[in-house]
Amino acid sequence: MSRDWPLFAADMLDFCHRITAYAEGLDFDALARAPKDRDALLFNIVLLGEAAAHIPMDIRAGWPAIPWTEIVATRNALVHGYFAISDRILRDIVANEVPALITQLARLVEQHPAD
Numbered sequence: 001m002s003r004d005w006p007l008f009a010a011d012m013l014d015f016c017h018r019i020t021a022y023a024e025g026l027d028f029d030a031l032a033r034a035p036k037d038r039d040a041l042l043f044n045i046v047l048l049g050e051a052a053a054h055i056p057m058d059i060r061a062g063w064p065a066i067p068w069t070e071i072v073a074t075r076n077a078l079v080h081g082y083f084a085i086s087d088r089i090l091r092d093i094v095a096n097e098v099p100a101l102i103t104q105l106a107r108l109v110e111q112h113p114a115d
Contacts, residue, residue, distance in 0.1 A: 003054070004114065004115065005054060005055050005056055005059060005112075006109070006112045006113060006114040006115070007114045008051040008052075008054040008055055009051075009055060009105065009108050009109050009112065009114070010109050010113075010114045011047070011051040012048055012051045012052060012055075012101075012105050013102065013105040013106060013109050015044045015045075015047045015048040015051065016048065016098050016101055016102045016105060017102070018040075018044045019041055019044045019045065019048075019094055019098050020094075020098060020099065020102070022037060022040045022041055022044070023041060023094045023095070028087065028090075028091045028094075028095075031087045031090065031091075032087065038087075038090070041090060041094055042078060042085065042090070045074060045075070045078060045090075045093060046075050046078050046079060048071060048075070049071050049072050049073075049074055049075020049076070049078075050075055052068055052071040052072050052075070053072045053075070055068065059112075063104065063108055065104050066101065066104045066105065066108070067097075067101075071101075074093070
């Protein structure tokens with residue numbers, strides 16, 4: 001399936017908003033006892049990385065504040081190393097990385113709207 005890269009960027013922003021919404025009011029200490037919430041967060045982080053992998057390298061180079069390599073690597077680690085997922089790392093991604101990413105992705109999507 002062929003899609004223009006701005007659609008993937010818009011998807012990334014949507015996945016970040018979903019992660020934020022799913023995490024709202026979530027007790028991260030209880031993640032082990034909340035598998036649906038944990039799964040929702042993990043699934044959207046995986047989708048975020050998958051969408052990031054479809055952004056062309058020249059576009060990525062123009063947006064160095066977005067940690068493209070780390071986003072894709074996180075997706076790969078979650079998919080291929082699912083048995084070693086750390087709740088501490090998940091908490092850090094959701095609480096710290098995603099909010100900063102929303103700001104950058106919103107700028108990218110604003111400058112390159114999807115048709």
